[in-house]
Amino acid sequence: MQQKKSFKYKIFTGIAIFLIILVSGFFMYVSSYYKASSLALDSLKSDSLVKVEENGDILFEPVSNAKNIGFIFYPGAKVEPSAYATIAKEIASNGYTVIIAKMNFNLAILSPNRADSIISNYKDIDTWVIGGHSLGGVMASNYALENDEIKGLVLLASYPQDKTNLTGKPIKVLSLWGSNDKVADLNKVKEAKNVMPSDSEFIEIKGGNHGGFGDYGHQKGDGESSITNKQQMMDTSKYIIELLDSLR
Numbered sequence: 001m002q003q004k005k006s007f008k009y010k011i012f013t014g015i016a017i018f019l020i021i022l023v024s025g026f027f028m029y030v031s032s033y034y035k036a037s038s039l040a041l042d043s044l045k046s047d048s049l050v051k052v053e054e055n056g057d058i059l060f061e062p063v064s065n066a067k068n069i070g071f072i073f074y075p076g077a078k079v080e081p082s083a084y085a086t087i088a089k090e091i092a093s094n095g096y097t098v099i100i101a102k103m104n105f106n107l108a109i110l111s112p113n114r115a116d117s118i119i120s121n122y123k124d125i126d127t128w129v130i131g132g133h134s135l136g137g138v139m140a141s142n143y144a145l146e147n148d149e150i151k152g153l154v155l156l157a158s159y160p161q162d163k164t165n166l167t168g169k170p171i172k173v174l175s176l177w178g179s180n181d182k183v184a185d186l187n188k189v190k191e192a193k194n195v196m197p198s199d200s201e202f203i204e205i206k207g208g209n210h211g212g213f214g215d216y217g218h219q220k221g222d223g224e225s226s227i228t229n230k231q232q233m234m235d236t237s238k239y240i241i242e243l244l245d246s247l248r
Contacts, residue, residue, distance in 0.1 A: 023174030033078040033106045036085065039230060040215035043085035050092040057118060058100040059081060061090035069244055070097045070125040070156075072115045074108045076214065081106075084133070084213035086230070090237035097125060098245050108132060110140040115143055115150075125248055127151050129172075132246070133213050134158050134184060144171060152248055154240055156213040157184040166196050173200035174243045176236055178208025180223035196247040203239060208232040 036044075046052045047079035053059045058081055071091060073079050081100045088098040098116050104110040129152030134196055137158025144153040145164050152172040159175075160166070166173065173196045177189050193202050205212075207226035211238055215229055225232065234245035 013018055033080060034083060034211075034214075034216035034219065035080050036082040037215045037217055039233075040083050040085040041142055043074075043089040044082055050089050051188035052085075052089070054082075056102045058085065058088070058102070059113075060085075060088045060098040060100075062092055062095045062097065063096050065248065066097060067095045067244075068125055069127045069129065069247055070085055070099065070119075070122055071244065072096065072118050072128065072130045073100045073141075073154075074114070074130070074132030074140045075100065075106065076157075077105060077108065077134050078106050078131070079133070079214055079216055080105045082217040086215055087213070087237050087240070090234065091240055091244070092135060094241050094244075096241070097122065099199070108136040112139045112142060115147070127152065129244060129247070131155065132158060132176075134210070142165070143163075145169065152245065155180055155189075155192070157189065157210050159188045160195060164195065165212060169200075171197060171199065172243055172246060174239060175202045176199065176213075176239060178205050178210060178223075178225065178232065180207060180225055181210040182223035183210035183219060183221055201239075201243075205232055205235055210237075221227065 044052055047062055051061045051063055074085060076086060081102055083098055088100055091097045101114040119206035128149050128239040130140045130144055130150050131154025133156040137155040138161060141164045145166055146151040155175040157177045210222045212225050212229050212232035
């Protein structure tokens, strides 16, 4: 009997140690993330065209001539939401409300339906577009597939999961990637055209890289960009604005 108790104790102790190591490893992983750099931080300031509010999510609201179209953005894995402020503010300056979603532990995979509460909080917006960078784009694709409120999808250096097929959805799709991206699988990014509506736009930004869609410094393993970070973000904003304009 004593041997059985001792054996059970060892099992429980082993499981407890394993769980402690697992949880500790997770928190060590998520505690290190990419933080917004100066250009993005400057874009968090309100001005005559755009009002910026941070309350978990980050809202970029046009001061005047606001349209009834909203854009929800899911950040890339382990990237601070504010790193995408430059793109968001540029889009908002053209009359579109933009909300950068705050994800649990900066991982969109842990908050895949974050858009639910955002949509419910903005009743005056009746047309929604969702987008995301890298892993954020994967989760945005899933959300677009499952929610009819979404009329547009923007993928930045991203592609949907194998189970996600949007060919039959009445949705506008824009996919952008940098030619010097060494993080995303660019073959999969381009092949995603096979599971998207026939009028989807797939555009390569020459000289851009993976991290250039935000302002958070060089991402580990990424290629070197031959264009400026600001240029990549402005090009990206332009293409997204064109998609939003097409929904008016």
